[in-house]
Amino acid sequence: MSASLDDLPLRDDLRGQKPYGAPQAPLPVALNVNENTHPVPQEVADDILDSVARALRDVNRYPDREFTPLREAFADYLGHGLTRDQIWAANGSNEVLQHILQAFGGPGRTAFSFAPTYSMYPIITRGTGATWTAGTRGHDFTLDPADAASQVEAAAPDVVFLCAPNNPTGTPLPLDVVEAVYDATDGIVIVDEAYQEFAPHDERSALTLLPGRERLVVSRTMSKAFAFAGARVGYLAADPAFIDALRLVRLPYHLSALTQAAATAALHHAPTMLRMVDEIVAQRDRISATVEALGYRPYESWTNFVLFNGVEDSAATWHALYERGILVRDVGIPHHLRVTAGTEDETTAFLDALASVGSAS
Numbered sequence: 312m313s314a315s316l317d318d319l320p321l322r323d324d325l326r327g328q329k330p331y332g333a334p335q336a337p338l339p340v341a342l343n344v345n346e347n348t349h350p351v352p353q354e355v356a357d358d359i360l361d362s363v364a365r366a367l368r369d370v371n372r373y374p375d376r377e378f379t380p381l382r383e384a385f386a387d388y389l390g391h392g393l394t395r396d397q398i399w400a401a402n403g404s405n406e407v408l409q410h411i412l413q414a415f416g417g418p419g420r421t422a423f424s425f426a427p428t429y430s431m432y433p434i435i436t437r438g439t440g441a442t443w444t445a446g447t448r449g450h451d452f453t454l455d456p457a458d459a460a461s462q463v464e465a466a467a468p469d470v471v472f473l474c475a476p477n478n479p480t481g482t483p484l485p486l487d488v489v490e491a492v493y494d495a496t497d498g499i500v501i502v503d504e505a506y507q508e509f510a511p512h513d514e515r516s517a518l519t520l521l522p523g524r525e526r527l528v529v530s531r532t533m534s535k536a537f538a539f540a541g542a543r544v545g546y547l548a549a550d551p552a553f554i555d556a557l558r559l560v561r562l563p564y565h566l567s568a569l570t571q572a573a574a575t576a577a578l579h580h581a582p583t584m585l586r587m588v589d590e591i592v593a594q595r596d597r598i599s600a601t602v603e604a605l606g607y608r609p610y611e612s613w614t615n616f617v618l619f620n621g622v623e624d625s626a627a628t629w630h631a632l633y634e635r636g637i638l639v640r641d642v643g644i645p646h647h648l649r650v651t652a653g654t655e656d657e658t659t660a661f662l663d664a665l666a667s668v669g670s671a672s
């Protein structure tokens with residue numbers, strides 16, 4: 312006889328909550344969690360292995376709690392004059408976001424974003440005992456500076472998440488929205504740039520807005536463009552005082568010596584690691600053009616995935632694709648599905664399967 316959650320003295324505010332649960336099914340074509348479907352290039356993999364092997368010799372000792380070489384490598388990669396005292400990292404940007412909510416959220420506080428957005432924001436928020444509130448988006452999931460600012464002002468949250476570009480919609484976020492939202496709150500403003508490397512190359516990052524804004528933070532991840540999802544490495548840039556706040560809540564030695572060694576080695580090969588980004592962007596644009604030709608309505612995407620409208624029955628199409636060995640994401644928006652750009656072959660498999668499962672509504 313096994314117990315149920317109701318039998319345990321669980322926190323009242325966690326009762327009835329659902330865990331994050333994107334299906335992890337062993338299908339031949341997995342395009343459901345916005346991974347980079349290209350493996351780490353061999354020459355970098357060799358270097359990472361050497362670096363991990365060296366770290367392994369000292370693995371009897373705790374790692375560098377301040378992960379200094381890794382923070383230096385992130386500062387170099389990000390540019391914009393950033394230095395290591397403005398950098399933080401953790402096991403995936405999910406943990407980076409959790410550190411922020413542990414320091415600035417918690418019981419009696421609120422976090423806010425504009426729905427639909429990344430499904431982990433409410434889960435991370437509630438995990439710290441804070442309350443989640445969501446505002447609304449305009450036409451095609453876009454945000455307008457004046458409307459975004461007035462919603463934030465009315466909600467008066469302690470933490471605002473701005474997903475730029477937005478998951479699950481792919482929508483770009485203009486920097487004037489970030490500026491307007493920052494001015495409309497006394498709270499922390501997180502710009503989550505998990506997909507920034509897939510945006511047009513001449514677009515400015517919110518990193519350019521950091522000087523003089525000590526409540527602004529820009530988070531990134533190595534999971535997407537860097538093809539490093541399995542290694543679990545996320546990071547952020549902010550004012551050094553903000554980094555000090557995160558030191559109050561992190562567990563000591565939260566980044567293992569092996570993680571630090573792997574990530575630092577990978578960052579020294581950033582251009583090679585990022586080599587597939589242009590190819591992924593080409594497949595993304597091919598998906599948009601082809602689903603449109605099939606009668607669906609894709610949204611503008613600056614990410615490595617495409618959300619499209621016009622699916623008569625999202626669950627039925629999801630199942631039909633599943634039967635054909637293709638895993639996409641039903642993000643819970645009626646008549647929509649989201650698909651990650653794969654390799655050329657994977658993308659072709661998805662597009663052929665979609666064409667074969669029937670027509671758009």
Ligand code: PMP
Pocket residue numbers: 344345402403404405406429474477478503505531532533534540543544545
């Ligand atoms: N932010 C956004 C917008 C994401 O889509 C994801 C991953 N799906 C993450 C953060 C978390 O990525 P990770 O923890 O792998 O760095």
